[in-house]
Amino acid sequence: MKLGINIDHVATLRQSRQIHYPDPVVAALLSEHAGCDSIVAHLREDRRHINQRDVELLNVVLGIPFNLEMSINKQIVAIAMKVRPEKVTLVPEKRKELTTEGGLNLTLHYRRVKTAIEKLASRDIEVSLFIDPVRSQIDKAKSLGVRTIELNTGKYSESKTVGTQKRELEKIKKAVQYAHNKGFFVAVGHGLEYENVRPLTKIKGIQEFNIGHAIVSRSVFVGIVEAAREMISLIDPQRKIKKRNISILYDK
Ligand code: PXP
Numbered sequence: 447m448k449l450g451i452n453i454d455h456v457a458t459l460r461q462s463r464q465i466h467y468p469d470p471v472v473a474a475l476l477s478e479h480a481g482c483d484s485i486v487a488h489l490r491e492d493r494r495h496i497n498q499r500d501v502e503l504l505n506v507v508l509g510i511p512f513n514l515e516m517s518i519n520k521q522i523v524a525i526a527m528k529v530r531p532e533k534v535t536l537v538p539e540k541r542k543e544l545t546t547e548g549g550l551n552l553t554l555h556y557r558r559v560k561t562a563i564e565k566l567a568s569r570d571i572e573v574s575l576f577i578d579p580v581r582s583q584i585d586k587a588k589s590l591g592v593r594t595i596e597l598n599t600g601k602y603s604e605s606k607t608v609g610t611q612k613r614e615l616e617k618i619k620k621a622v623q624y625a626h627n628k629g630f631f632v633a634v635g636h637g638l639e640y641e642n643v644r645p646l647t648k649i650k651g652i653q654e655f656n657i658g659h660a661i662v663s664r665s666v667f668v669g670i671v672e673a674a675r676e677m678i679s680l681i682d683p684q685r686k687i688k689k690r691n692i693s694i695l696y697d698k
Pocket of ligand 1: 537
């Protein structure tokens with residue numbers, strides 16, 4: 447199982463003072479060193495955290511895949527086509543939301559998503575679609591020709607009762623199986639933390655976890671390398687964590 451770490455909230459902290467630190471690019475390199483498998487960053491239309499400089503730098507300094515999360519907005523698609531990250535995850539975006547709310551509705555936005563996928567594919571960018579864990583959306587993703595989907599765990603994470611959480615977990619399980627049988631690379635993410643991630647690690651077919659807020663929050667106390675490693679050992683206890691060379695952090 448792979449861990450993609452979302453480093454948006456390092457940038458949130460920087461933007462709260464409109465200064466140059468903490469740098470999400472440094473956080474990304476340290477996460478790579480910690481053994482994370484990919485770096486995720488969301489370039490929002492309002493640039494509330496990650497900005498174009500971050501995206502451009504991330505794309506050149508990382509030794510692991512960079513997964514750019516973004517909306518299907520034309521200007522943002524144009525930036526992605528210029529930067530050419532290894533992967534793009536298309537998500538819905540609303541100005542007023544605190545964080546991504548719900549999966550991308552592929553029924554409602556089918557044509558626009560198709561256009562965005564075609565444009566990105568023309569620049570050899572792999573596209574993943576962030577969708578709710580329901581069959582109709584998985585079927586639509588299949589007809590759009592993508593190989594990767596990320597199932598939204600938001601409802602599961604936000605469950606207020608044990609009963610709701612169980613039901614949401616069941617929905618995710620069924621959706622993972624369904625998507626896996628259809629040949630998708632299946633990622634999950636949104637609202638996952640060190641406790642609620644555990645039941646998901648038992649689901650066969652999940653190949654990647656994309657987690658941000660909880661790891662960045664934990665890093666305030668233990669540092670980002672330790673916080674990321676704690677999450678890696680939860681989602682993949684067998685993993686021998688390789689130490690990677692991060693001389694880029696020290697070389698002048
Ligand atoms: N995956 C997607 C598609 C997201 O939009 C987000 C939030 O930016 C995440 C994963 C990470 O969510 P969290 O910060 O709650 O772990």
